[in-house]
Amino acid sequence: MLGARVTTQRFAQTSRSTPLKALLPALPGHAHCGDYTSGGGSLHSAFRKASPALALGLHAWTRATRLRGVRRFATAEGNSGGMKAVTVSKYGDATQVMEITDVEKPAPAAGQVLVKNMAIATNPIDYKAAAGVLAPGAEAPDKRLIVGWDCAGVVEKAGEGVTDFQAGDNVWFAGDITKDGCFAEYTAIDARLISKKPESMSFEDAAALPLTFQTAWEGLVEQMNVQKGKTIFVLNGAGGLGSIVIQLAKHLGLTVIASASREETVSWCKKMGADHIINHRNELKSQLAEVGYPTVDYLFNAHENDRLGELIQLLSVDGKIAITFNASREHLETVDFQTMWMKRQSLVHTFMFGRAMFDANPEMVGGVMASCAKLVDSGIIKSTATTKFKSLTEIKEAIKVQMSGKAMGKIVLTV
Amino acid sequence: MLGARVTTQRFAQTSRSTPLKALLPALPGHAHCGDYTSGGGSLHSAFRKASPALALGLHAWTRATRLRGVRRFATAEGNSGGMKAVTVSKYGDATQVMEITDVEKPAPAAGQVLVKNMAIATNPIDYKAAAGVLAPGAEAPDKRLIVGWDCAGVVEKAGEGVTDFQAGDNVWFAGDITKDGCFAEYTAIDARLISKKPESMSFEDAAALPLTFQTAWEGLVEQMNVQKGKTIFVLNGAGGLGSIVIQLAKHLGLTVIASASREETVSWCKKMGADHIINHRNELKSQLAEVGYPTVDYLFNAHENDRLGELIQLLSVDGKIAITFNASREHLETVDFQTMWMKRQSLVHTFMFGRAMFDANPEMVGGVMASCAKLVDSGIIKSTATTKFKSLTEIKEAIKVQMSGKAMGKIVLTV
Incomplete structure (x- = not known):
């Protein structure tokens, strides 16, 4: 004290x-x-x-x-x-x-x-x-x-x-x-x-818990309105945000694939409830396919948006991605918006401070x-x-x- | 015949x-x-x-x-x-x-x-x-x-x-x-x-009805998941798509503001059920405010995306915009994604042919x-x-x- x-x-x-x-x-x-x-x-x-x-x-x-x-x-x-x-x-x-x-x-x-x-x-x-x-x-x-x-x-x-x-x-x-x-x-x-x-x-x-739970809730419940039985990929599952996104997503009935790269963070993600772990140091799409999910219904980017284009390519038709930071012009240039349109995909933003701010x-x-x-x-x-x-x-x-x-x-x- | x-x-x-x-x-x-x-x-x-x-x-x-x-x-x-x-x-x-x-x-x-x-x-x-x-x-x-x-x-x-x-x-x-x-x-x-x-x-x-109803349904129900009592702005309300979006949005319990620019199209939008009509030949934000809605919860762009940035500025915190065509790089450059992030807004795509296609x-x-x-x-x-x-x-x-x-x-x- x-x-x-x-x-x-x-x-x-x-x-x-x-x-x-x-x-x-x-x-x-x-x-x-x-x-x-x-x-x-x-x-x-x-x-x-x-x-x-x-x-x-x-x-x-x-x-x-x-x-x-x-x-x-x-x-x-x-x-x-x-x-x-x-x-x-x-x-x-x-x-x-x-x-x-x-x-x-x-x-x-x-x-x-x-x-x-x-x-x-x-x-x-x-x-x-x-x-x-x-x-x-x-x-x-x-x-x-x-x-x-x-x-x-x-x-x-x-x-x-x-x-x-x-x-x-x-x-x-x-x-x-x-x-x-x-x-x-x-x-x-x-x-x-x-x-x-x-x-x-x-x-x-x-x-x-407060800041990260608010963000996880906003992304999963308020913005993506996730449906039981669907699949989500959480980039950076072992971080403060990823750890709570995994838990809440499991509670909401999703199959959760999280990313981690070290032995201790892989164990941590499993402890948080992740069903599958892939390594974000390597290319993601083939690893997702290996664990049985060539595409996912939802994606929670618990990290900056430097891989935004790659992440969106992991989404299914009607898939949604929640991002937690501003997507810069540089990030957006990596995104194939034409395919997003034809695959009917959504980009949602989370910013828990927004409610008080506005x-x-x-x-x-x-x-x-x-x-x-x-x-x-x-x-x-x-x-x-x-x-x-x-x-x-x-x-x-x-x-x-x-x-x-x-x-x-x-x-x-x-x- | x-x-x-x-x-x-x-x-x-x-x-x-x-x-x-x-x-x-x-x-x-x-x-x-x-x-x-x-x-x-x-x-x-x-x-x-x-x-x-x-x-x-x-x-x-x-x-x-x-x-x-x-x-x-x-x-x-x-x-x-x-x-x-x-x-x-x-x-x-x-x-x-x-x-x-x-x-x-x-x-x-x-x-x-x-x-x-x-x-x-x-x-x-x-x-x-x-x-x-x-x-x-x-x-x-x-x-x-x-x-x-x-x-x-x-x-x-x-x-x-x-x-x-x-x-x-x-x-x-x-x-x-x-x-x-x-x-x-x-x-x-x-x-x-x-x-x-x-x-x-x-x-x-x-x-x-088929193509446009499918698109309206996808945008309002499947992608934006609109909630009764909220407000929507339909750009180009008198077109084939806008006409059915107005009707379905009213049925779903929304207040509907539509845009039209000619006497006959204004009348048509009213017949479709629009609560308020504004003129898309003029700046939109001040007209929305004049009819009592400085911002709207949802926006259905029943037109190309050449005014995408202007449209997104009409959205409330937690607002969602549905677009019906691919947003080009040129369109996206008009969008303030930083404000979209802080206002927790979503960009959703509709493409009714996507279900059969994929x-x-x-x-x-x-x-x-x-x-x-x-x-x-x-x-x-x-x-x-x-x-x-x-x-x-x-x-x-x-x-x-x-x-x-x-x-x-x-x-x-x-x-």
């Missing part, structure tokens, strides 16, 4: 003045890492290429949400004392620019709850946000940025108008990417985005978290946490693992 | 040797015409640009289906006498290369029925096929091509193994684009692709036709036939209307 008196740790000098465009290509990590990039190689360059596009997109919504006044919960600070938080005051390499500082403890605005965070989990968005993709072109945030969007904790206080949560409730959430994250002792969060956490699971194991039924986010809690307490969904750190002060080590491209499942820290 | 002794009409000399690439840009028409292009203008060029891509795609499946041996019903000819048919023996402008000739009457192979065609309807695919898009690079078909893929008729004989249809049954179908079409006195067709025609509707009114549950085609017949006999779906010719010998005039870009609803000919 991070006590109130833990010494502030500064991981790096933050006085450097490095332009964003110089920082982005230097980022070593992948999204939803898994073992996809262990060993390095040509796939490594995909994230570098995708990032500027991602940055532009995030810039677009930042403007859009500002214009639409979505930032209506301007959390009050300063009236409840201080707290420790992982902050970024200069964009750059996360292992260098993240620091633990004293900030003002937020107070819950109307519609929010104040949560005492017990455990948090890392995601690729953490180091991307630290690198400045949420504010392309800027060298530093307007005020310090608190990163982190995966959390389990205890409600300390419910804000005005909140009736479904009260002090003492154990809750979990991914949160809102347009606001301060959860790598801190406390987070003030829109009550529509949270639910009670599973009773049968520790805070640490629970913190691993005020598009954000209460459904809390609903999905509640569904997940039930699935956990029923023994259907297991935690994907594999790597645990005992204190938020170890954030630098945790982020290093996240950025290594060798993470399997999720990395969790006790706050 | 086209009697057995009607004089063969030749609409054009077919001895010219015009290369395909020279013919394609000269095509004047649009798909699913409606009034979209009346008055001509810049939209006119879209089809010309899209056609080479379409041609390449169709070439791809032609090869694919040949390789996969889908052409298993090699209809026997010559053992049942002769018949009149609209044939093409040299690719080119449909009004010039289509001719009525005597060909051998087909006999039903195993799994097929032989249908005496009573009425047929035109579609853009007719003049595209006559121009050679089904065999890009070729100047003439290997043997004469019989065009036409919308028909209502009477079963004359059931082939081996066909148990659900018998001589005397009134049936309807769009057919199989890899085989001879229905602009003829008889068609031998896979029994899985047909159903009984509606009892309450004439052959002429029925012939207007042997992907072709029996569902017959099932959809049966559903349509029930909807017609329940008074829910009306015929979209607007223009009727009394004889197949008038095919040249009918195709001229189809190619004019001013067709409203469908053009039907009594055989």
Whole structure:
């Protein structure tokens, strides 16, 4: 636990003045890492290429949400004392620019709850946000940025108008990417985005699930509307996202083929419930055929889109592919849209933060978290946490693992 | 009715040797015409640009289906006498290369029925096929091509193994684009692709529906899985496809905004059931807002994809767009995929011929036709036939209307 008196740790000098465009290509990590990039190689360059596009997109919504006044919960600070938080005051390499500082403890605005965070989990968005993709072109945030969007904790206080949560409730959430994250002792969060956490699971194991479960649910249930008895291929099955996609797809009655490339990640995918494993270091189509599925009904790309064209060729007639990151022009040029048309195939996008960002039924986010809690307490969904750190002060080590491209499942820290 | 002794009409000399690439840009028409292009203008060029891509795609499946041996019903000819048919023996402008000739009457192979065609309807695919898009690079078909893929008729004989249809049954179908079409006195067709025609509707009114209803059903039900109470925008509402999309969308409980630009097409869209009409000659977004829908949940593009980027910007978060033609590179460059990703939007393709072409549950085609017949006999779906010719010998005039870009609803000919 991070006590109130833990010494502030500064991981790096933050006085450097490095332009964003110089920082982005230097980022070593992948999204939803898994073992996809262990060993390095040509796939490594995909994230570098995708990032500027991602940055532009995030810039677009930042403007859009500002214009639409979505930032209506301007959390009050300063009236409840201080707290420790992982902050970024200069964009750059996360292992260098993240620091633990004293900030003002937020107070819950109307519609929010104040949560005492017990455990948090890392995601690729953490180091991307630290690198400045949420504010392309800027060298530093307007005020310090608190990163982190995966959390389990205890409600300390419910804000005005909140009736479904009260002090003492154990809750979990991914949160809102347009606001301060959860790598801190406390987070003030829109009550529509949270639910009670599973009773049968520790805070640490629970913190691993919100962001990735939301994404898996959105892709499988809301966007692809998968049908029992069909087949899905999950690229990068051992990553944080892939691990939960496998579990949920199995629960929904699909035959699941996942990809992994190392002995331990192959075992992990089997543990998550995958029926067949193929190696994403090799050509995919022939391997799918070898395990009995020349084509698949659905495809969940739990990775960047550098192999988009190859992936779509794995789809059956009427097949659907869910992608979790923006498809760049370069990615799209690999796709044979003529064949997609004749084979009646669909391209669907998942972006779990979209509901809060665009005020598009954000209460459904809390609903999905509640569904997940039930699935956990029923023994259907297991935690994907594999790597645990005992204190938020170890954030630098945790982020290093996240950025290594060798993470399997999720990395969790006790706050 | 086209009697057995009607004089063969030749609409054009077919001895010219015009290369395909020279013919394609000269095509004047649009798909699913409606009034979209009346008055001509810049939209006119879209089809010309899209056609080479379409041609390449169709070439791809032609090869694919040949390789996969889908052409298993090699209809026997010559053992049942002769018949009149609209044939093409040299690719080119449909009004010039289509001719009525005597060909051998087909006999039903195993799994097929032989249908005496009573009425047929035109579609853009007719003049595209006559121009050679089904065999890009070729100047003439290997043997004469019989065009036409919308028909209502009477079963004359059931082939081996066909148990659900018998001589005397009134049936309807769009057919199989890899085989001879229905602009003829008889068609031998896979029994899985047909159903009984509606009892309450004439052959002429029925012939207007199969191809477009299949496409509307595929887009609304199978691909977009539209939900009651949501909103849809139908671009080119008065065309053959748009007219049936409006009706089916209303039946499925959607609020329907359709586009039309002339007084008569506006009235027609209202008759089809549209709740609101906007003018596709003007910018769309502000007009949608004016009728109360700044964004829509679904969009059915019953037209080429030259405005794809503009259309996708009309979609809500979680919105879906169904397109009915291949999206070319040029079309795709107009799309902001970053915003599509963040708004969690889907791009779905409809191609009703895909089921037969790729042997992907072709029996569902017959099932959809049966559903349509029930909807017609329940008074829910009306015929979209607007223009009727009394004889197949008038095919040249009918195709001229189809190619004019001013067709409203469908053009039907009594055989």
